[in-house]
Amino acid sequence: MYNWCHGPNCHTKQIQSRVRGSKGNKVLRTMKVKYNEPSDRYWFRHWCNYFCNQNCLMEFVEKHIQGMIALAPRREPLETPIKDPTKNTDNHYYSSWNIEKKVS
Numbered sequence: 001m002y003n004w005c006h007g008p009n010c011h012t013k014q015i016q017s018r019v020r021g022s023k024g025n026k027v028l029r030t031m032k033v034k035y036n037e038p039s040d041r042y043w044f045r046h047w048c049n050y051f052c053n054q055n056c057l058m059e060f061v062e063k064h065i066q067g068m069i070a071l072a073p074r075r076e077p078l079e080t081p082i083k084d085p086t087k088n089t090d091n092h093y094y095s096s097w098n099i100e101k102k103v104s
């Protein structure tokens with residue numbers, strides 16, 4: 001099963017992989033994207049079923065950002081409870097903060 005790439009400019013990229021059609025009727029065509037059953041495997045990304053690469057994904061985001069935000073607007077910030085941070089002073093040249101999430 002395949003999807004067409006949803007990148008709005010996919011069919012305008014002047015590269016070999018977009019060239020389709022018979023001699024005299026050549027076109028640059030939107031890429032076909034192989035559909036993979038959603039899985040928990042580390043390599044699986046849902047967007048890969050709908051876009052041929054990250055460039056097409058980001059061009060879609062640029063074009064449709066208002067609609068995307070309308071799907072899940074954030075009107076208030078979110079918070080993750082943490083323990084009081086402590087300063088890590090083991091290294092004299094570089095100090096960092098230990099930030100640990102509280103387990104609920």
Ligand SMILES: [Zn+2]
Nearest residue numbers: 005010052056
């Ligand atoms: Zn594409």
